[in-house]
Amino acid sequence: MSIDMSQFHQVFFDETDEHLANMESLLLELDLAAPDEESLNAIFRAAHSIKGGSATFGFSDLAELTHVLENLLDRVRKGTMALTSPMVDAFLHAKDVLGAMLAAHRGHGAAVVGDDVATVRSELEAFAAADDPARQTIPATPVAAAAAEKHTLFIEIDADSGADIPAIIADLGMQGALETVQDAAGDPVRPWVLRLDSPLDVTEASETLSFVLAPESFRITRDLGADESDGFGLFIGAPAAPDPDVAFEEDGFGLFTPLATASTPPEDDSFGLFEPLSTAEAVAAKTTPAAPAAAAHVERGVGGGENSIRVNIEKVDLLLNLVGELVITQSMLVQSGSVLDPVDHERLLNGINLLQRNSRELQEAVMSIRMTPVAFVFNRFPRVVRDMAQKLDKQVELKMVGENTELDKSFIEKLSDPLTHLVRNSLDHGIEAPEVRVAKGKPAQGQLTLRAFHQGGSIVIEVTDDGAGLNRERILAKARERGMAVTDTMSDDEVWGLIFEPGFSTAAAVTDVSGRGVGMDVVKRNILTLGGRVEIDSLPDYGTTIGIHLPLTLAIMDGMSVRIGQETYILPLSFILESLQPVAGDVKSVNGRGRVVNVRGEYLPIVTLAQMFHVPDAKRAPTEAILIIVESAGTRVALMVDDLIGQQQFVVKNLENNYHKVDGLSGATILGDGHVALILDVSTIVRSNQKAAQGLTALAVAEA
Amino acid sequence: MVQATIERTVSDEAVGTLRELLVFTLGDEQYAIDILKVQEIRGYESVTRIAGAPAFIKGVVNLRGSIVPIVDMRLKFALGEASYTPFTVVIILNVLERTVGIVVDGVSDVIQLAPDAIREAPEFGAAVDTAYIEGLSQVGDSMVIVMDIERLMSSAEMSLMEIERHAQSGQQQGGAVNG
DSSP: OOSOTHHHHHHHHHHHHHHHHHHHHHHHHOOSSSOOHHHHHHHHHHHHHHHHHHHHTTOHHHHHHHHHHHHHHHHHHTTSSOOOHHHHHHHHHHHHHHHHHHHHHHTSSOOOOHHHHHHHHHHHHHHHHHSOTTOOSSOOOOOTTOOSOOEEEEEEEOGGGOSOHHHHHHHHHTTSEEEEEEOOTTOSSSOEEEEEEESOOHHHHHHHHHTTSOGGGEEEEEOTTSOOOTTTTSSOOOOSSOOHHHHTTTOOTTTSSOOOSSOOOTTOOOTTTSOOOOHHHHHHHHHOTTSOTTSOOBOOOOSSOOOOBOOOHHHHHHHHHHHHHHHHHHHHHHHHHTTSOTTTTHHHHHHHHHHHHHHHHHHHHHHHHHEEETHHHHTTHHHHHHHHHHHHTOOEEEEEEOTTOEEEHHHHHHHHHHHHHHHHHIIIIISOOHHHHHHTTSOSSEEEEEEEEEETTEEEEEEEEOSOOOOHHHHHHHHHHTTOOOOTTOOHHHHHHHTTSTTOOOOSSOOSSSOSSOSHHHHHHHHHHTTOEEEEEEETTTEEEEEEEEEOOOSEEEEEEEEETTEEEEEEGGGEEEEEOOOGGGEEEETTTEEEEEETTEEEEEEEHHHHTTOTTOOOOTTTSEEEEEEETTEEEEEEESEEEEEEEEEOBOSTTTSOOOTTEEEEEEOTTSOEEEEEOHHHHHHHTHHHHHHHHHHHHHHO | OOOOOOOOOOOSSOOOOOEEEEEEEETTEEEEEEGGGEEEEEEOOOOBOOTTSOTTEEEEEEETTEEEEEEEHHHHTTOSOOOOOTTOEEEEEEETTEEEEEEESEEEEEEEEOGGGOBOOOSOOOSSOGGGEEEEEEETTEEEEEEOHHHHHTSGGGTOSOHHHHHHTTOOOOSOSOO
């Protein structure tokens, strides 16, 4: 092609990724006894789309393999071939190889070894040959090195189309055997007529030409008498009178639309390759090929399909930032307005109130854009679990709960690796082999559950298995081996915490799945960087639950600003239960270990924030200060501050952008007067006082 | 006024493009840093303290919506009195995709130096570790120390960035991150 197509590659890669993922999840869900027809069609369409796109861009390795796959899938969906489990395995294997090819084209992976490709092809072809050799109607599966079947096309190009026709002809000539039937150079009236023998069918040829020529300038017809190509009635060979509406205006070349997951309507038999674009977009897309990928495009969902837009994430972030600025500006207004006489300036103050409400709604709506269901991370696990269970000769049932729980998109990506590691651990070390389980009186099939849910200001993702549980003795032994200071009286929690040490593994044997001991510390570190934490719960022979807690750091939060000394700090409202100023009788000192406050019969430890954050000149006596009762993960403490300032919305700004994570702080915010205030990380503060808290309250009760 | 003199020496190396550098004073010394790393120059105002940070990290400021840490170079390198007046100068830098501010004694001029005008620095007792010094240059009557500010700001001793960052930029893994 005389136009550089590589600018479109990225879109093709992304879409092919989606098709492959879609294919895989549909394959895994198939009920082999009674496969859902729509699923089979969808799998076929995915393969077909990949083939079409890869042929257009000249990724012939992808195209060839997908072609083989597609033929098999076609037979299965038409019911002429029965679907078996080994076939599904072969399909999944093919999907893997395709994925590897794609990665190689992207520059991310090593080139796929020819042997791998040949292996997978022969697997697929074995099925094709084994089943019903009498089949002939569908074009024969290509053998070994043979490319996809050839088509003979007649192409007419108007000489005045303004494009560099000799160059186009030269490019076409590289696709196959090209014969110039009618040379129209210099001829203002007659068109060029070419005859092309190539693997391109009508569809693909017209896609290719549409990049450089306006659709009205050319026409492509099939050489009648050629075999039934896989145009599938898509493009009834563009008759002599060009009909842009039929073929060209409406197709997006599969470049600009995601595959519809719902069933495509019968009159639009486009197999996801040519989703109807709104006409304006299609024309814009073709006449300005320099404006690719990042452009938003609309998929017209029909019959319950999702209405969605693909948007560059930077735009969403920009939008979020702007909304954040709006909130700051609005709080400036509130502050300025607070000194005005409410009667004289009633309208102004009402307006500011209204503005507050509007911007809050705007902010919630914008933030929800970035929230993505956890299903995106979970959906790779059916395959992972299936493969691993097979490999390890274990029987495992995977359950996923709460997949619709949403969290910020950035977390989704960062969760994937840690979760994978935890799942692998559960399968490798947790769940026992079937015989072992039966001997223990458990069902031979193990249960692995992935669960996601909201808890307070966090999102929790748990990986639970009903396996052997963590072996306390082995962990302690291993720790001693490595010279770590451990005692037998350490609590279970502390012992479980040991497995996060780098290089720690009690696995008897190192498999290629796990056991090298590089995983858990990385998991913990990754989660910590996200501002979260990992918790472990385990019972011998009962099972293990590993929970990842992540903050729902929404960019804008409701908070209470407080004064400590001369400094202003912010507390997230979601943790605050109440605030009070205690009387002397309610405050007790416990043996020089700290102070507790009696709140309606309950003794809560007092956390002197001034001490924690080294704030000079803060109030020392709780009876002169304010105690804010907060609760996090079931534990309550009383935070001591000098004064409450006010309650308002705050824009959460990241400390890590230009600095780094600070213990005890979950971020910073900009106050109405432009100063920076630090946001306290209540859950960490509560947790670091938890032990002390328990000790204190026990003592206080005893002494009371 | 610092006069910029561009020295040309006949050498095999081609005289490369001129570098533009910002000169600032720190104690008795003059340092020059790549102007492209300088975002702006501001006064020192309303810094919010961060507990647990080393003493030379004064805290963070609001720079048009971004939270930017401020490092007082005078404290970090133990150079004389660190006072904060309306004339105190803060240079806002862009290094390694981060924005940080440094408090210095004063800012001089923007100079242009040819690459061969920068001579290699001998081991001498500058306040700044020679690991971060690219070389010395004669500008008018004075000697200017050309510093790799990006390397300095990303080093472990500045405690601005996490350890992983240091590894990436190939810095020495220093001792305590939070001194």
